[in-house]
Amino acid sequence: MGQWPGSGAITPMGGLTVAVNSYMEYAEVTTAADGSFSATLPVTDQYQNRIEAAFQYDPNHVFYNQSSSKTFPITVKKTATKIVETPSERKVPFKGTVNSTSATLLWNSPTGWQPLAGKTMGSNSFGDFVQRTTDAGGNALFPATQPLWSNSSIAVGWHSDDLFLADAQASVDIMVVQPAAFRSLTATRSDAATVEVGGSMRFEGNSTPGTIPVNIQYSATGKGGWTTVATVPDARWNGEGYAFSTTAPQAGAGYWRATYTGAPQFENAVSQVVYVAAP
Structure with missing residues (x-):
């Protein structure tokens, strides 16, 4: 005008x-x-x-x-994308590896989620930065991780090369089961009706349980029929290991052992077996 x-x-x-x-x-x-x-x-x-x-x-x-x-x-409303990530295992032993991780890149098309082919996804979860290109089904396979010492996660991401598609990220937690073992076990008769049991544990990984309950078990034959007769609620550090001791009533001869249930984060452990004679 x-x-x-x-x-x-x-x-x-x-x-x-x-x-x-x-x-x-x-x-x-x-x-x-x-x-x-x-x-x-x-x-x-x-x-x-x-x-x-x-x-x-x-x-x-x-x-x-x-x-x-x-x-x-001008505002561009980006279309959603996502990565579906599947590691070959989600729980590994101490210093174990996740052997492979598959990932699928998808976009939310007008007819539903569809694969994105020929796109490059990347991850820093394998020691070095690793990139893989998706196939016709939007799939890519990543290599084995390095040995894992503690709980970790595997993250995969895609930086969009399309103005109208959003970036995508995914992450999966991996549990590393920490080692647990008994260092020693002793069982001695304190009187005609009582046995004193003690010992210590060790944890060689990167963490220690918040509490360490130890069950004291007895078997007349040492070949089965183990019965928990006492529990130490929390073994404590004594400078060399996590020590425990308790007394249990038992007049007869038999075999003694200690057990620890640490699953899922720590290994279960069973001590050596010690024989105690009758009075």
């Missing part, structure tokens, strides 16, 4: 060139008799976040002022 200096009337301005600009995309259009115009610009860049129109200098209309529209924001 133009405002004439003589009358002040505001009228449509036909036949003028208008530039429409959006970051690196640009088009020129000519106004119709009613001053209207239309332009279509593709959205091709992540920094293309606004669009505006301007009437700039025209040598055929040197007394026409320049004019521009307000700037309109």
